[in-house]
Amino acid sequence: MGVIVTALLPWLWPVYPAPGVFRSKEEARAYHCERALHDAPSHRTLTRVDTPPNRGEFRKSDLIVCTQPVVPPHLRDPADEVVLRTLQDRTQQLAAAAHALRPELQSHTWLVEAHDPNTAVVAKLRFATQNALMEHGLSVSDRTPVLGAGDIQVVTRMPPVAAHPAACARYAGTGSLQEDDVLLVIIRPDAQATELVGGVCEQGRWTWL
Amino acid sequence: MRALLLLVLALMPAVATAADDVDAALTDELDRARARVASQVQLTAYDLVDELVYGLTQEPIFGTPTPVVLAGVSVPVGLGTGMQALLENHLSNALIRHPDTHIQLVHCPSCTAVVVHSGPEGTVLTRGVDDPALLAKLGESTGQHALFIDVEAEGAWLVLRARVTRLTPERPIVWSHTLATSASTPALLRDPTELKSAEDARAEYLAMLHDRGHVAIPLRFSVRSYAGVEYYGGSGVGAPPFLFIQSGAELTPDPRQAWLSSFILGYAVIPQAYQGLMGQARFGRLLTGSQHSLTHPDLYGFIGGAAMTVWGPAAASFRNRKLTADELLTDEDGDDPRTTFSTIQFGLDLRLGNRVGLSSFLETIPSLRSSRNIGNYMWLFGLEWQTFGTEVTFWF
Numbered sequence: 162m163g164v165i166v167t168a169l170l171p172w173l174w175p176v177y178p179a180p181g182v183f184r185s186k187e188e189a190r191a192y193h194c195e196r197a198l199h200d201a202p203s204h205r206t207l208t209r210v211d212t213p214p215n216r217g218e219f220r221k222s223d224l225i226v227c228t229q230p231v232v233p234p235h236l237r238d239p240a241d242e243v244v245l246r247t248l249q250d251r252t253q254q255l256a257a258a259a260h261a262l263r264p265e266l267q268s269h270t271w272l273v274e275a276h277d278p279n280t281a282v283v284a285k286l287r288f289a290t291q292n293a294l295m296e297h298g299l300s301v302s303d304r305t306p307v308l309g310a311g312d313i314q315v316v317t318r319m320p321p322v323a324a325h326p327a328a329c330a331r332y333a334g335t336g337s338l339q340e341d342d343v344l345l346v347i348i349r350p351d352a353q354a355t356e357l358v359g360g361v362c363e364q365g366r367w368t369w370l
Numbered sequence: 371m372r373a374l375l376l377l378v379l380a381l382m383p384a385v386a387t388a389a390d391d392v393d394a395a396l397t398d399e400l401d402r403a404r405a406r407v408a409s410q411v412q413l414t415a416y417d418l419v420d421e422l423v424y425g426l427t428q429e430p431i432f433g434t435p436t437p438v439v440l441a442g443v444s445v446p447v448g449l450g451t452g453m454q455a456l457l458e459n460h461l462s463n464a465l466i467r468h469p470d471t472h473i474q475l476v477h478c479p480s481c482t483a484v485v486v487h488s489g490p491e492g493t494v495l496t497r498g499v500d501d502p503a504l505l506a507k508l509g510e511s512t513g514q515h516a517l518f519i520d521v522e523a524e525g526a527w528l529v530l531r532a533r534v535t536r537l538t539p540e541r542p543i544v545w546s547h548t549l550a551t552s553a554s555t556p557a558l559l560r561d562p563t564e565l566k567s568a569e570d571a572r573a574e575y576l577a578m579l580h581d582r583g584h585v586a587i588p589l590r591f592s593v594r595s596y597a598g599v600e601y602y603g604g605s606g607v608g609a610p611p612f613l614f615i616q617s618g619a620e621l622t623p624d625p626r627q628a629w630l631s632s633f634i635l636g637y638a639v640i641p642q643a644y645q646g647l648m649g650q651a652r653f654g655r656l657l658t659g660s661q662h663s664l665t666h667p668d669l670y671g672f673i674g675g676a677a678m679t680v681w682g683p684a685a686a687s688f689r690n691r692k693l694t695a696d697e698l699l700t701d702e703d704g705d706d707p708r709t710t711f712s713t714i715q716f717g718l719d720l721r722l723g724n725r726v727g728l729s730s731f732l733e734t735i736p737s738l739r740s741s742r743n744i745g746n747y748m749w750l751f752g753l754e755w756q757t758f759g760t761e762v763t764f765w766f
Contacts, residue, residue: 193525193526195525195526228525228526229526230523230525230526231407231411231446231523231524231525231526231527231528232407232446232448232449232523233403233407235400236400236403236404236407236448237447237448241447245446245447245522245523245524246524246525247524247525248522248524248529249524249527249529249548249550270540270542279447281444281447282447284444284520285444285447285520285522288444288518288520288531288533289520289522289531291533291543291546292531292533292546292547292548295533295543295546296546296548300542301542301543301546302540302541302542302543303500303533303535303541303542303543304540304541305500307494309492310492
């Protein structure tokens with residue numbers, strides 16, 4: 162009997178706010194939860210988090226901060242909402258990955274370009290990535306490289322996998338991207354997807370992150 | 371079959387109209403929801419802007435006052451442009467009121483306008499701030515830097531990002547900053563003309579909630595009832611109740627109000643009966659918790675002392691010996707008796723939100739311990755407690 166109850170407990174009363182018998186998925190989705198880490202406290206979570214227990218200690222506890230989102234569900238496009246909800250974390254990760262990929266480019270000037278079906282989200286992605294790069298101590302420019310009309314006609318007819326390396330080569334070829342410039346491109350490849358991918362363009366060479 | 375087809379064709383416009391009505395109603399409902407959310411988020415966004423400007427006053431970007439163009443303010447996706455205008459006005463107001471940020475906002479219509487430029491490389495459609503070379507051709511030299519602000523709702527957090535770009539062909543970003551707060555954080559009450567840190571604002575906010583500073587002025591009405599002689603077994607003339615109106619200063623060393631002291635002056639008058647003056651000092655300690663409660667009544671215990679002088683026909687009772695007929699006659703001749711004495715008191719004080727308090731106390735008059743005119747309510751700590759007092763206090 163005890164074994165059955167023990168097996169059923171996580172299903173009947175799952176950890177808050179996970180959905181279960183007494184909490185629907187809609188209710189669970191109405192909250193945004195974030196684990197407050199002791200070793201890496203987020204500037205958005207509490208600054209005082211108790212020291213974790215010693216290894217081997219029986220009782221372990223987590224501090225999970227759950228709050229309702231600022232913008233209720235269904236007010237924005239669901240895919241946009243997912244991207245915007247994690248904008249800070251994602252752009253920081255992309256900036257950190259780009260910086261770690263090419264540490265020798267520390268002294269170069271970094272430019273940022275973003276591609277998303279929603280132009281408002283493009284501006285958000287670009288702004289957040291620029292700030293994230295600045296936090297790494299990099300020189301960042303607000304400049305945007307441009308292509309000629311002929312180049313755009315060719316590039317936009319290519320699949321994304323080939324279009325971005327081709328555009329990178331043309332940026333270097335036309336001088337729009339100078340020798341000491343590095344372009345970090347953030348791309349949402351599919352309007353229905355929420356995944357972001359990044360690439361670095363430097364001296365006409367394209368590298369996917 | 372034909373009749374059914376005709377019926378379907380006849381109903382199609384009605385179905386289409388109904389669908390349009392549903393779409394319109396849904397759109398209206400979404401717009402109302404967006405407006406509601408924007409109004410809720412607005413104060414938090416203002417707080418972030420205040421925090422940003424306060425940070426700039428503490429660590430200015432520029433060493434000297436520098437002209438800056440407010441190039442763009444963007445708000446959370448889906449929350450409309452009304453909030454954008456409000457936020458832009460608030461930011462401009464905060465920057466103008468705080469010249470120690472060294473940011474001088476300048477007007478640059480060409481910077482924010484969309485301009486078209488045709489050259490050998492083609493025709494470029496861009497905003498002025500995105501093409502500083504074009505701005506130079508247009509003769510704009512008022513702004514050397516551009517300030518961009520972006521506010522976005524990211525899950526449960528509202529995040530503000532700011533950057534300053536130098537308007538040269540290379541357009542380097544010279545400064546950037548990111549601030550985040552939870553939308554559930556109550557708005558800080560800050561004076562817009564003098565921004566301060568979040569900690570200071572919170573301390574002021576709590577002080578305001580506690581509704582008083584270190585000094586408060588009470589207005590108190592008290593009634594002192596003196597024990598009749600039957601309590602003492604005597605047969606003298608008892609003292610009437612004394613009504614005092616009192617005011618003075620009440621001091622507390624810290625906002626928690628765990629300890630209180632008060633210094634009060636009072637005056638009593640009943641025409642044809644008595645008049646009186648008194649001075650009183652008390653020390654009180656909160657008994658229900660370690661700090662004053664915002665939501666529940668607070669109970670204080672206090673001890674203190676008072677000095678009184680009373681005169682008038684009714685003051686004749688404040689004598690140790692039993693009144694004689696001669697004394698009563700003499701008093702009636704117009705030579706009113708006057709008595710001055712000191713008291714020691716202790717009691718309880720129940721307060722509601724620092725607005726109104728009810729207290730009661732027992733008081734002993736050492737100089738009247740053997741009075742044949744005033745009895746005592748009880749023996750306690752080896753003293754006779756002859757007076758029972760009740761008070762109602764209002765604070766301002």
